[in-house]
Each structure stands twice: as C-alpha cells, then as structure tokens.
Amino acid sequence: MSLKYQVVPVTSFSQNCSIVWCDETMEGIVVDPGGDVKQLEMLINELGVKVVNLVLTHGHLDHVGGTEPLAQALGGVEIVGPHKDDNFWLQGLEGQSQMFGFPLTQAFEPNKWLEEGDKIHFGKQVMDVIHTPGHTPGHVVLFSEEAKLAFVGDVLFNGSIGRTDFPKGDFNTLINSIKSKLWPLGKDVRFVPGHGPESTFGHERASNPFVADEMPLY
Template sequence: MKVLTIPVTPFAQNCRVIACDETGKAAIVDPGGDAEKIIALVKQHNLSIEFILLTHGHLDHVGASKLLAKEFGVEIIGPHAEDKFWLDGLPMQAQMFGFAPHDAFLPHRWLDEGDVVALGKLQLQVRHCPGHTPGHVVFYEPASATVLVGDVLFKGSVGRTDFPKGDASQLKHAINTKLFTLDDETKVMSGHGEDTTIGYEKRNNPFMSGRFG
C-alpha cells in the first residue's frame, strides 16, 4: 500500500492518500481542508481516486470532503452513524474552531464494525473505536500491517475525550481491544503528529499504562 501524507488545516491534520500498488486505485482519508493541495498531490502522482474515507466527524478531518467528492466524482464513505450529530453540526464546528463557514453533509454510506472496504487489491478492515467521538472508526490494512487511526491513538498520547459524547473509558477499551490486539510491528498512522507502532505504544504510551489518567 502506498501512502502519501499531506498536513492540512491550521491543526496540521494528516490527510492520507492511500493507493493500491498493483492497480493504482486510490482513496483520500480524512480530507480536513486545503482541497487544492490534495488535488495537486493526486494529479502529481497520477492516481485514480475511487472514494473518500472518513474516520470521524470533526471538521479538521472532513472539511474538504464535499468539494473533493464533486471534483473526483466519488462517494464519501464513513464514519459510523453515531457521528451523524457531528456532521449535522459542521456549521457550528466551523464557528467554534474559527474555520470559514461550512455546510453540513452526510456520507453516501455509513460504516460498521467488521465492514471491509476494497480498494483495488487492498482490503481495509473497519474497526469501530468510540471514545474520541462515538462514531469513530479506524482502517486496518493487513497486507501492509498498517492502521489509519484518526484521532484515537497518537505517539505517546490518545485522543481527547472532552468533546460532546466523548468517553475516556470507552476510548481506552477500544484501544486495548481493537488496536493493541494487532501485531506489535503494525504501523500506526495518526491524524496528527508522527507515525508510531502498536508495540511502541503498548510499551510507552503513558495514557494507556495508567501513568496519565
């Protein structure tokens, strides 16, 4: 699996363009903003965009979705339906975070635990990981041992749970049961900051060891 990373929005959110090496078919994961930069990256690498994937409904992860869906003529897929209230509230989110005005939208398809999204020869396994938001999902690609986790897990940290319907205990349970059950060598691609591995976080993450909460 080829992964191209482009930080977008003032929050430096890691938008990922993922592609199947064999077919060249690609998807955009969490296009939070700066649509023109994402379009330029796709054209530079001559990729064929098949759909847009969303891990959760926060504006810095979804802000350019509608524009890019129209640009490439593709569907928006995800997150889990429990995040509908976040997408319905995008105008409020824009005002709250100081973004330009933003209309609400809904995906063409919600995702559930156990779903598999095919991208060329890639099989993206969907795992529902609530806590940061109630409808947060992650995408695990077993052939490359890579998991795109949005804002669930970071290098040395975990997602915030002080937003509406956030739940710290739920987040830790999701990490322990949906992420820490993966092989230690699994590469973790987070929504902010640098990449890490499952093994590193199991050994070192202070929020999961109990040192910080």
C-alpha cells in the same frame, strides 16, 4: 503488489490527511480530507492515483472540512464513513466552522455509513473497518492486515491518546477501544494518527503514558 500512502498535513490543525493506494492498479482512497482541497487535488494528480472513495474516520471539522469539495473535484466519488453515531457531528459542521474560525462547511451525510467488520476495497487492496468509540462515538479505524498498517484518526497518537472532553466523548470507552480493538492487531502494526508523527502499537504499549501495558506505580 503493495499498499502505498502519502500523508499531507492540512488545515491550521495540521491534520494528517492520507492518500492511500494500490501500486499495481493505482486505485486509491483519501482518508480524512479536512481541507486544503486544491493542494490535495494537485498531489492526487501528480501521484496518478484514481481515487474511488473518500473515507472519514470521524466527524470533526479538521478531518472532514474538505470532503464535499474534494469529492466534486474528483468527479463525484463516494464519501464513506464514519459510523452513523457521528452523524450529529456532521450535522453540526456549520457550528464547528464558526467555533474554530474555519471556512464555512455545510452539513452533509456520507453516501454510506461504516460499521464494524465492513471492508474498504481499492484496486487489489482491502482495509478492515474497526469501530473505535471514545474520542467520538462513531469513530472508525482502517486496518490493512497485509501491510500491517492502520489509519487511526484521533484514537491514538505517538505518546498520547485522543481527547474525550467533547460531546459524547468518554475516556474509559476510548481506553477500551485501544486495548481491546487495536492491541490484538499486533505490536508490529505501524499507524498513521490524525495529528503528529507515526508510531507502532508495540512502541505505544511500551511507552505511552495512557495505555502502556505496564503502568508505573508512582
């Protein structure tokens, strides 16, 4: 029994949408279906994954733009997340669409907001929900302790961190989320960021110029 995943870059922002599943039951989730719904639907069918939830890490358009159409295409699966503090982003999706030149995306609310300590179940797998504000106030991270794997959205990247210049973003809050919520999970944890290549928490603690343990004194 193990957790499997496939990352699919979607939209012109190359946002990492992840199809994640239990290889014993083939039940799974889709994390951050930002767009390119037909491509996602075809791949889900090819893989043979029975999607039980669409899970959102935060409310930015490139992460949520394809959510409602994909939910409908998959027979009305439930949308869960992010934390309710990102509701203002979801309610502003029409404005985000115009600002970024994306197809018009209507405002929506998930079937369920996520809180710190919630758990996402699919097949025999479970992922912990960790509230990690800073990039957005309602950002969440999904963590599988068994697989030592985290889906971190736009909190942390290979060699960088999420932007904090959007409304209700905050640099110090983001740094605190990374150091106090993610680092304790272990240096051997691999993570899938919202954009770009994967990395491990250990690698970022050693070399990431924003959050490394030993910042050089230049």
